[in-house]
Amino acid sequence: MIELVDIAYVRSGAADLAGAVRFATEVVGLEHVDGPADDTEPGVAHLRADSRHHCLAFVEGVSGVIASAFTVDGPGALALAETELESRGFTVWRGGPADARSRRVGELIGFDDPFGNRIELVCGQQTLARPVRPGRGSGITEFGHLCLDAPDVAEAHRFWSTTFNARASDWIGDAACLMRIDEVHHKLAVFQGDRPGLCHVNFQVAELDDVFRNWHHLQDQGVPIEMGPGRHPQSGAVFLYFLGPEGLTYEYSYGVRRITDEAAWRPRYFDPAERGSIDMWLGPTQKPVTTRPQITRPQVLPEAVHP
Ligand SMILES: O=C/C=C/C(C(=O)O)=C(/O)C(=O)O
Numbered sequence: 001m002i003e004l005v006d007i008a009y010v011r012s013g014a015a016d017l018a019g020a021v022r023f024a025t026e027v028v029g030l031e032h033v034d035g036p037a038d039d040t041e042p043g044v045a046h047l048r049a050d051s052r053h054h055c056l057a058f059v060e061g062v063s064g065v066i067a068s069a070f071t072v073d074g075p076g077a078l079a080l081a082e083t084e085l086e087s088r089g090f091t092v093w094r095g096g097p098a099d100a101r102s103r104r105v106g107e108l109i110g111f112d113d114p115f116g117n118r119i120e121l122v123c124g125q126q127t128l129a130r131p132v133r134p135g136r137g138s139g140i141t142e143f144g145h146l147c148l149d150a151p152d153v154a155e156a157h158r159f160w161s162t163t164f165n166a167r168a169s170d171w172i173g174d175a176a177c178l179m180r181i182d183e184v185h186h187k188l189a190v191f192q193g194d195r196p197g198l199c200h201v202n203f204q205v206a207e208l209d210d211v212f213r214n215w216h217h218l219q220d221q222g223v224p225i226e227m228g229p230g231r232h233p234q235s236g237a238v239f240l241y242f243l244g245p246e247g248l249t250y251e252y253s254y255g256v257r258r259i260t261d262e263a264a265w266r267p268r269y270f271d272p273a274e275r276g277s278i279d280m281w282l283g284p285t286q287k288p289v290t291t292r293p294q295i296t297r298p299q300v301l302p303e304a305v306h307p
């Protein structure tokens with residue numbers, strides 16, 4: 001069993017790198033980290049929400065998620081994870097120095113989950129000591145969770161809970177499983193989708209008011225609102241989903257549940273067809289159909305071609 005300590009980052013391709021960065025800073029409110037003091041790397045932009053060096057990296061190229069990353073405890077844990085994944089039949093790629101530098105981590109490995117989602121495991125993710133300089137005052141306090149697509153959610157839960165320490169916090173029928181790796185109700189979610197992909201990235205905000213202020217701001221900017229404001233009965237969080245460039249869905253949320261009594265928590269099963277099972281405020285839960293760009297994965301694993 002491989003122990004995931006935290007989520008680390010999402011790395012995504014961006015056909016319009018400048019546009020993706022502009023949206024992430026001026027609309028979402030992330031900090032664009034790269035600058036003369038940060039060893040700027042051509043074609044790569046790092047966006048920051050909290051003490052992590054970045055939680056989102058855009059790589060100039062084909063739109064679509066490249067990888068979703070989790071932290072493990074250190075080089076020893078990473079080496080054990082590599083062996084464990086290989087013994088389970090996964091092809092594991094080990095990143096070289098340039099890959100690690102680009103991700104601001106000490107070491108990393110990568111593999112495809114059983115559904116084709118590229119996952120990276122890292123150790124030594126760089127922490128930035130200076131305060132976050134948000135691109136806009138949206139109230140973001142941290143990178144909250146990441147959500148993957150997979151055709152079979154039960155099978156995805158089996159994978160994440162047997163290979164890794166992920167535990168189901170709640171189920172939404174066959175449509176979704178929300179999983180925790182620490183006290184936070186979920187840092188990883190898997191939603192039913194025909195293809196692998198990144199369903200959304202979540203950012204926690206400081207106040208309930210931030211969700212509503214951001215809602216008005218997004219509307220003023222003509223940003224497509226996908227769902228909300230509403231309140232999820234699973235985590236209890238007030239949410240707002242919106243669509244950014246490159247097909248990336250962002251979520252702001254406030255007030256996510258923490259599961260402090262691990263032994264007492266039993267996952268609950270919500271029926272997605274029941275009104276209120278997605279939004280307790282009974283708002284429209286049918287997202288406008290958006291076409292997420294296909295996952296962008298290298299066809300082969302060597303370092304030279306890994307974005
Ligand atoms: O559709 C249900 C989504 C639930 C939650 C939550 O309980 O907070 C999410 O954040 C999500 O997975 O998007």
Ligand SMILES: [Fe+2]
Pocket residue numbers: 145147189200202251
């Ligand atoms: Fe979410």
